[in-house]
Amino acid sequence: MAIAISQEAFDAMVRENMEDLDMDPDEALADAVDALTLQGADLSGIIKRVPGEAAAAEVSPVMRVLDELKASASGRSEDDLDKLASLLDELRELCAGEGLENAAVAVRNGAVEALIGLCASAGIKQERLLASGLKALSSLLRDVGSTEKFRHGEGPQVVMGILKGGSESSDILEGGFRVVAAASAGNEVVKECFMDLKVDELILQIMVEKSNSNVQSLYDAIRVLLTPDDNRVVASQVYGYSRRFAEIGIAEVLVSALREKVAPSSLPSACAALKAIAVNDEICRSISENGGIDVLLHCIDEASEQKNKVIARSCCSLLSKLAGSDANKATIIQRGGFDKLLKLTSRFSEDPPVIQEVMSMVTILTLRSPENAARAIGAGYGTLAIQAMQKFVSSAQTQKQACLMIRNLVVRNPENRYVAQSPSTVVS
Known part of the structure; x- marks a missing residue:
């Protein structure tokens, strides 16, 4: 745990640096802060000031x-x-x-x-x-x-x-x-x-x-x-x-x-x-x-x-x-969730966080469900995954979420592993 120190003790240390060690005010203040920090003192809430300075309110x-x-x-x-x-x-x-x-x-x-x-x-x-x-x-x-x-x-x-x-x-x-x-x-x-x-x-x-x-x-x-x-x-x-x-x-x-x-x-x-x-x-x-x-x-x-x-x-x-x-x-x-979510990705084709949320949603919907995975592939989510990975190469979270979605799309549906990429563009 951090060492507790009072404002009075801090001011006394700064004053001692100036009076006993002949430091100038700025040097005395910096030395006190450095020394107490190294000792593990909690300086949160301590006003870093030189004692006796005018205009303390400033x-x-x-x-x-x-x-x-x-x-x-x-x-x-x-x-x-x-x-x-x-x-x-x-x-x-x-x-x-x-x-x-x-x-x-x-x-x-x-x-x-x-x-x-x-x-x-x-x-x-x-x-x-x-x-x-x-x-x-x-x-x-x-x-x-x-x-x-x-x-x-x-x-x-x-x-x-x-x-x-x-x-x-x-x-x-x-x-x-x-x-x-x-x-x-x-x-x-x-x-x-x-x-x-x-x-x-x-x-x-x-x-x-x-x-x-x-x-x-x-x-x-x-x-x-x-x-x-x-x-x-x-x-x-x-x-x-x-x-x-x-x-x-x-x-x-x-x-x-x-x-x-x-x-x-x-x-x-x-x-x-x-x-x-x-x-x-x-x-x-x-x-x-x-x-x-x-x-x-x-x-x-x-x-x-x-x-x-x-x-x-x-x-x-x-x-x-x-x-x-x-x-x-x-x-x-x-209720048409697959279609509504895919439409959302087309509206936010330049926004990786929204696409990540949609892919996360599809990942959950297709978990342990071959029927839902087949529906998702038919709706175009295989294309979404591939194009999102191609477009947002530097987004680690997008790459990760796309891989998770692809896993659920194909793990119980071997036929989905060879589905050709749709010519339609989901993420332009």
Whole structure:
């Protein structure tokens, strides 16, 4: 484990380099960083500064924002609330995306605890303040250290209370479920906390009763809660969580949302959420029985017409998961799946990732099925494999997926090994 070091200890080492070893400030700072790194010290969140330098805020703008937040947190007038919300928005911008170092500095200096307290004390009617606070908090939760601070600060309980009380506000829901997703990523214990607080039942209630079905972070939260991504855990509980989500009806509600409510921008996230729930044959068949395959094939048709490769890939990926059920394979083929998928490859003939998803889908549909392999060859998938390999020589994943598909096309159909390449061009 990395050696913990405080900001005070770091500053003292830099000062010692200057005073005892007569180094200039820049040299003293660089030497301290190098020496501590070699010793295995954890320097995340440490402000790399020369002690006593003026304009410390310029060195770490996140500290300036944090200081102003703490100074303004006691105010509750309208002007104070607007100022707080603006500061929270600024903190989020500093820490989101590539702002990993800023987030580490903020976490080390108590930002997680401060934002949990701020959100806990704010009223539900203070919608802008709460939404800004939640989104800022989600930008800080970037590793196990920050998510553990969130857990120990009773963050799951606070966020669940806000989501229950603010379910009429799409902004609060967006911010709240961003926190659920960020806090649960890579932390099995936080996932368990949210499940113990019945986050699955809350998600179902919001999706069924409210008109906020296009909150993308809600779908992201489902996906993260059901992803076994904590390397510290030998056996994750998420498989059981997926079954819980399915048992209370969230899979059916997601299918309904895909059919009627989900905005195009949120559709890939909704597909990923449903894919995370589809963990066994029973659930996959249930999704199909509720119209899931028909919905996905329709979405693939629309993605093909609109040339939306993000939606095309996400729908194909989910359809591949559902095809793990032998009963669903027959349904997909009966609904014209082979033709729809081949049409998709012609629309995205210059996009290897989409072609890879289609070939993966066909690989699953033809697994241990000579009849389906014969249909696939007749539809033109032998030609697709050959031409994709010729066209995308440098794409290792395309080459691999084409080989896997070819294997399933010929392993139980010796006659397919000698089928001449079709003169028709699938991938131009």
